[in-house]
Amino acid sequence: MSRKMYDLCGRDERLRFSPYCWRVKYALAHKGLDCEFIPWKFTDKQAIAFSDQTRVPVLVDGDESVVDSYEIFRYLDHAYPEKPLLGDATAEARARFFKFYAERSLAPGILRTILMDVFNAVHPDDREYFRTSREKMFGRTLEEMHSPSQGLSMLDRALEPMRGRLDEAPFLEGETAGAADYLVIGVFLWARVTSAADLVSNADPVYAWLNRMLDLHGGLGRNATRIVDIEGAFAD
Template identity: 75%
Template sequence: MARLLYDLCGIDEDLRFSPYCWRVKYALAHKGLEAETRPWHFTDKEAIAFSGQDKVPVLVDGDVTVSDSYEIFRHLDRAYPDKPLLGDGAAEARARFFKFYAERSLAPGMMRSIIMDLHNAIHPRDRDYFRETREKRFGRSLEEFHAPNKGLSMLDQALEPLRGRLDEADFIDGDTPAGADYLLFGNFMWARCVSCADLVSNADPVYSWIERMLDLYGGLGRNALRIVDIEGAYE
């Protein structure tokens, strides 16, 4: 069965940095499912219009099309019940919190640290779109929003509960990773692909978890192209 994931790309077609697409790539690997990933640019709205909305990830799984990373997790658990990502009942209810923790606690500090690196990683033809939508969201220019020291301090604070958990367990979800790990790790892949900023010190339990996550599934994360691997691209 053909399986196709539309995956945001940047200045190079192989530079894939969307945190939401990374969630899905880890979720597919968790289930042992192959998928072709198709590079997509922010402004390629036509290419995914068939999904009824205009953002990636979009997964086409046989005759089913699903967008939104969390909805894709739900779809994968329904269609391939083995090795649950989210689980049922309280497990699923609690998984939902990690989505918000990633997007509302972790992302803001990271964003303030790497926004100019992110801008630099984006394909030139997408940069006007990126600047316009983000400046509207932040209520200020990218340059004004850029505040790495403040961002790192926000992130440091936001990581506190994660440190507590990862001090006692290899993965958020226990001895082996599952949905909660992937929901959060997407953000770390996002930062890693576009920036060489050290967001987490190597003495931090979160750092060791990142290393473990990078190694999963044959080095899925570790082998991903980074902006620093592209000659002349990292300013």
């Protein structure tokens, strides 16, 4: 197989938790494209130096290497035009809204809720890097940033537009899932893989959407290894 993607792993190689990598996995499944997912750690910078990038996902497709999850969506539509992800300019504008909605509205509340769980999931070789880089970014310690009660309140407010859409249709894209759904599901899988926290109640339309997304493409999300599946993961 010539297609491969460098995919962030945690304390166990089966633990794959990057929200951006999850976006691409759903996009590849949507296209029906096989891919080898290569485990990568935060400190494995040399492994992806060929891409002039220090973060994943990095997709290698034959002689092509593509970085950034959204740019990978664009590349896949160009290289494999069947089953488009982004579609015309109007559809792409909608997808870009959901990209920013996931990153700027949903992710902050989820982060405050699961941050120390993510730290626990990180590979031991990466923990010093993760702590140092994130604390510099946040301007405070991980422990100070971690606030599940505040995070869940933030997330609850941020989910209101999504609830409105899901009252109208089973997916953000409508009757079938598409780019908008894939761009959003990544942050929920980030939480599902690294944490046992319940982000939404089972009466929430977002909960029903999440279960539909987990079952999509042969249970792509539901079958992902979680921190709760790793023996001894909560013993540290």
